Amino acid sequence: MAVFDKLKLNKQLIRSATELGYTTPKEIQQKTLTRIIGGQDIIAIAPEGSGKTTTYVLGTLNRFNYAPEGVPKVLILVPEKEDVLAVIELFDRLNKNKSISIVGLYVTPGTEAQLDALADGADIVVATPDRARAIYLKLGLNLNKMELLIIDDADRMIKKGMQLPIAELANSITKAQHLVFTDVMHSRLEKMIAPFMKLPATIEIEALDETSHLTTHQQLLYNVPNFATKLNLLNLFMYDEEVFTKSLVFVNNSATAEKVFQSLNRRMHDAVGYLNPKFFDVKGFKSADEFKADTEARVMLVVNENNETIELNGIPFLIHFDLPQDKDQYISRVINTNTGADDETLALTFATDLELSEVKKIEQATGNKMELSTLPDDLVIVNDPKSRTEPAKKPAKVTEPETGAAFHEKKAANSKTYNFSSGQKAKMNKKKKHG
Structure with a gap:
């Protein structure tokens, strides 16, 4: 039986996962985590409930084995405000390194509070593409030291017509690892991600309920x-x-x-x-x-x-x-x-x-x-x-x-x-x- 300590996660993160009941990694975690930790671009295709969010949260936290600088190193794009809040909640549950600062960006009246949060220091930014782009254009989101770009629920964001802000943000990041998670892959999604993905490994989990x-x-x-x-x-x-x-x-x-x-x-x-x-x-x-x-x-x-x-x-x-x-x-x-x-x-x-x-x-x-x-x-x-x-x-x-x-x-x-x-x-x- 596969266990998390075989997947190159640090010991503190393994303890956090075990305490939350994640004793046995799911198939998508077994097939992607070592590649994510190794720095490879990934396209992960798997159905809802297969463990995609937990996979990239673990992979992200595993990067922070040092004192964070307060400059955004990870940008995670999700479709809606509710998704931003859910991802941040999972980070809070798994993260024992409380010096890591996580900031959420989503559409809400006014941008001042979110701009202030970024100015106070952010290591991980979880955002909807439209709000991230808007704040980037206001010079409030620094992408210069970005190391990891994650696009979650990519198919849903295609449905919502978010291709333009995603493409602009991806093209504004000079050099980073890219992870794309989606329920399905199709031509529209391929066209959106092709310009910035670098020799990605495509991993597909069928997960039919037999x-x-x-x-x-x-x-x-x-x-x-x-x-x-x-x-x-x-x-x-x-x-x-x-x-x-x-x-x-x-x-x-x-x-x-x-x-x-x-x-x-x-x-x-x-x-x-x-x-x-x-x-x-x-x-x-x-x-x-x-x-x-x-x-x-x-x-x-x-x-x-x-x-x-x-x-x-x-x-x-x-x-x-x-x-x-x-x-x-x-x-x-x-x-x-x-x-x-x-x-x-x-x-x-x-x-x-x-x-x-x-x-x-x-x-x-x-x-x-x-x-x-x-x-x-x-x-x-x-x-x-x-x-x-x-x-x-x-x-x-x-x-x-x-x-x-x-x-x-x-x-x-x-x-x-x-x-x-x-x-x-x-x-x-x-x-x-x-x-």
């Missing part, structure tokens, strides 16, 4: 850049009338449902409708059984916010255009209750980079990973002019496919090596007999 392994339908994940590309992908699938005979499409709200309906309705007409629509001038169904009995209908839109119970047996495709806010709502749909029969239902999930953390939470809860599927070769990838990690580009005039010449060959950078396998395609084709 004790709650659920029997689910086969789940396929399509990672797309934005909403418009989701629409293109859905339309592309619906072009295949032989395979996509009956599909439920789940969206989070009525506004999204209307956009999806209008996009599909241009070509599919009476083949697409709503479950219990709010208006009488659109095609609707009172139940999944009514949808299955309609020989013309191929797509039924379901709004997640209505939280309706649906009988899903016999529906070939369950397509989550959006992931519901409650992961249990998703899980209830993909559980396979027909374990004694051949399962011919596929659950397809469309997720942007910003939704991948929700995918991770679902995978942890079910004990199953979603199979990452390559995007079809003839899918139009729409450039996202709103992306904060690259210069704005003029949006394409046509973001939805049109009959006849809807899809063009993708650029080499977007090309993929496979779509559905021949065996999977054959399995999917059996669904033609539905209804």
Whole structure:
């Protein structure tokens, strides 16, 4: 059994950890602490509750084997005020060297108190990126002697649009070790950290809950850049009338449902409708059984916010255009209750980079990973002019496919090596007999 004294921590810190019940290091600590202490840049990818915060707090405190100078040597960036306070609390619990000064920076009326705290001397600064940048620009935060930059919950900060202050702070530090902790890694995060990471070691902890392994339908994940590309992908699938005979499409709200309906309705007409629509001038169904009995209908839109119970047996495709806010709502749909029969239902999930953390939470809860599927070769990838990690580009005039010449060959950078396998395609084709 691994113990903390094997991880190059100083004896005082080991005693503090042991007193708090940290007798056996978690997997992420076993795989990262010696590298952190050795000075290597680290990208640690692990789910919530895996011990990421404790890992970098231990690694940070281990640096202070001397009398602190009162000049910031460590900057820890976290998403919100509550995170700042939680990290400082953990430092207080583990730190026996009370000469170490820790200052928190977060958005609050006025900056005078935080500027005064920094002026009195700070060895470790825990901050939200926006407040740290604001105080740095006021010349209140000294980055000249910074030795360690830690970015925690990096995926959450991407969601909150904090790329710019993080990049500015990182670029203002001339030489330091960099640690990035995140639930998931994706292209937006990679673009943010690539300029300042130096040959980082990437360490990923899966941590699926095998004790709650659920029997689910086969789940396929399509990672797309934005909403418009989701629409293109859905339309592309619906072009295949032989395979996509009956599909439920789940969206989070009525506004999204209307956009999806209008996009599909241009070509599919009476083949697409709503479950219990709010208006009488659109095609609707009172139940999944009514949808299955309609020989013309191929797509039924379901709004997640209505939280309706649906009988899903016999529906070939369950397509989550959006992931519901409650992961249990998703899980209830993909559980396979027909374990004694051949399962011919596929659950397809469309997720942007910003939704991948929700995918991770679902995978942890079910004990199953979603199979990452390559995007079809003839899918139009729409450039996202709103992306904060690259210069704005003029949006394409046509973001939805049109009959006849809807899809063009993708650029080499977007090309993929496979779509559905021949065996999977054959399995999917059996669904033609539905209804």
